[in-house]
Amino acid sequence: MIINVFVYETIKKNYLDEKEMNYLTQANILSNRVRLSVDESTIEFNQLYLNQMMDEIGHLVEGRILIIDRNNNAIYDSFNDIRDTKISSEEISRALKGERVVSLYKLDRYGETMYISVPVIYYDRILGVVFMSISLQEAYNTINSVKNLLFFISLLTLLLITGISLVFANLISQPIKVLTEAMQRTAQGKLNERVDIDGNDEIGQLSRAYNFMSTKLSHIEKQRKDFVANVSHELKTPLSSMKLLAESLIMQPSNNISIYHEFLEDIDSEIDRLNEIIESLLSMVDLDEEKLNLNYKLTYVNYLIEKVVNNIRPLAEKKNIKIIISQWEKIQIFIDQGKIYQALMNIIYNAVKYTDDGGKITINIEKEGRYAVIKVTDTGYGIPKESLPYIFDRFYRVDSARSRKTGGTGLGLSISHQIISLHQGTIEVESEVKKGSTFIVRLPMDVNKH
Ligand SMILES: Nc1ncnc2c1ncn2[C@@H]1O[C@H](COP(=O)(O)OP(=O)(O)O)[C@@H](O)[C@H]1O
Ligand SMILES: [Mg+2]
Known part of the structure; x- marks a missing residue:
């Protein structure tokens, strides 16, 4: 809109400047020619001569031409209307003082009109005024239609931009609304809410x-x-x-x-x-507890396992189960002794519990890359394939009836798993029903002690 106003004003000004120049030039030429119709003896306009000359060249000018003598009498009118009547206006009296005057009026009959008043000078004496009145209405109409066109284009652009903005705003805000509503439902306790919004944005x-x-x-x-x-x-x-x-x-x-x-x-x-x-x-x-602090201490895994086994041996001997520790080297790692003791105790105790009398348990300690690996293998009942994924879940027990008889809560392995995870280690199980199971614990030796 601002650019439109600016463009409109510039066009108008240029146009008016050009017209002004043009008509001033024409008026000057006229004034010079009119001077020739001066009666040398009286230093007055020679009416006959003037009429003759104006009829020759007057039609070259687009508007109305008046010639006015120094007593404000109109002595020539190209419209043949006010001949011999007195004309006075501010422009004419200024022109009679030697000024060139250009002024713009909006007339009821002719619309936008330009008045040009130029003095007629004969040997330093002002004899009268050439007065031209030219209608600019047609040109103004053209300029105005340009103005209207610009305004219309602006309005169209405005509507277009508003429309596009609305569409895009909607496109962006709609999914946000959907998400917000879903989140509100979640907050109210509906936990399985899902939203269907795709796209990679x-x-x-x-x-x-x-x-x-x-x-x-x-x-x-x-x-x-x-x-x-x-x-x-x-x-x-x-x-x-x-x-x-x-x-x-x-x-x-x-x-x-x-x-x-x-x-x-x-x-x-x-x-x-x-x-x-x-x-x-x-x-x-x-x-x-999230901020559980592990009490890391440099520990020989070997001795820790011997401690577990010593505590469990009486129970194993009761069932006539042999426990063998197989180790090639001493492995020292940073662990929380109490916690790892508990984890290994759960695993080895399970091995004894879920193995028939006369069975055998082998505990393997070795290094594997950056891990200390402890494998507990038994010759017990084994775990069915379908139960393996759940073995570390809380309260999970393979055979509730038999487990009830042996006692236990189904929490042991989940606790072991948790402890080992806290140490950034892993626990896995391999098992075959009626042949036995192997629990494999890996503990990192270069542990990051937070
Ligand atoms: N060495 C194993 N041999 C066979 N089954 C086992 C062994 N260790 C664990 N399980 C099975 O995994 C289940 C979960 O073990 P656990 O979490 O220690 O619970 P709990 O011993 O209290 O039953 C046990 O009930 C048992 O069925
Ligand atoms: Mg157990």
């Missing part, structure tokens, strides 16, 4: 990140629910047994002390089981 990436977060959240929520259900169930089982045993005791009519003793022993072992579960839960919660 930032919004597409954001949507994918949101979908990923959503899936993860609902997964975590499911884990939490399962966990609560499992914990309740695990705690309820020993409590139910205790309740049953206690009720039987109350109902006992006889005061057979040996039955009392036997039932109390059962209750005692159920309490132990409850304790075991709660201890596992507590150590798991401990490991879940």
Whole structure:
């Protein structure tokens, strides 16, 4: 719009300047010619001579021409209208004083009009004025139509830009709106929300990140629910047994002390089981603490394993299971001794628990690249293929009936896994049903101790 106004004004000014120059020149020429029709004796215009000459050249000028003598009498009019009438106006009196005057008027009859007043000078004397009045209306019309065209183009551009902006704004804000609504639903607890926005732009990436977060959240929520259900169930089982045993005791009519003793022993072992579960839960919660500080100490893995095995040997001997430690060299690494002890204890204790009497357990300690590798191989029941992916999950047990008999919570391996992960190590399992299992623990030797 600003450019339009500027362009319009420039065109108008140039046009007017040019017209002014043109008409001034014409008026000057006229004034010079008119001078020739001066009667030398009276120093007045010679009317006859003037008419003759003006009829010759007057038609060359586009507008109306008046010749006015120094007494303001119109002595010639190309429109033959006001001949011999007195004309006075500011322009003419200024021209009579020797000035060249150009002025612009908007007249009702002719529209935009330019007045040119030029003095007629004869030997330093001002005899009269050549007055020209030229209508500029046609030219103004052209300029105005250009102005209107420019204005129309501007308006069209404005509409176009507004339209395009709206479309683009909508294109950008629509997916954001969808995402925002999905997030609000997530905040209200609907965890499995998904948004359908593709594309490789930032919004597409954001949507994918949101979908990923959503899936993860609902997964975590499911884990939490399962966990609560499992914990309740695990705690309820020993409590139910205790309740049953206690009720039987109350109902006992006889005061057979040996039955009392036997039932109390059962209750005692159920309490132990409850304790075991709660201890596992507590150590798991401990490991879940985000800012858990591992108490790193330079440790010989070999000695740590010997310590575990020494503690477990009485149990193994009861089942007539042989434990062999096979090692080529002493390996020293930075670990949290207590935690790694617990992890290895869980694994080796499992090996004893899930192996029939007379079996054999081999523990291999070796270096492999930047890792210390501990392999625990047993000749036990083995783990079915379909159970392998879940073996490190909380509360997961392959065969609940048999595991119940052997005791345990299904938390041991998940705790071991957590501890080893905290040490930036890995744990894997290979197993074949009825042949045995091998648990492979890798602990980095160049550990980054945060
Ligand atoms: N060495 C093993 N041989 C066979 N099965 C095993 C072995 N170690 C673990 N498992 C199976 O993995 C399950 C999970 O082990 P774990 O987390 O230690 O729980 P728990 O020993 O309390 O049952 C066990 O119930 C058992 O079925
Ligand atoms: Mg176990």
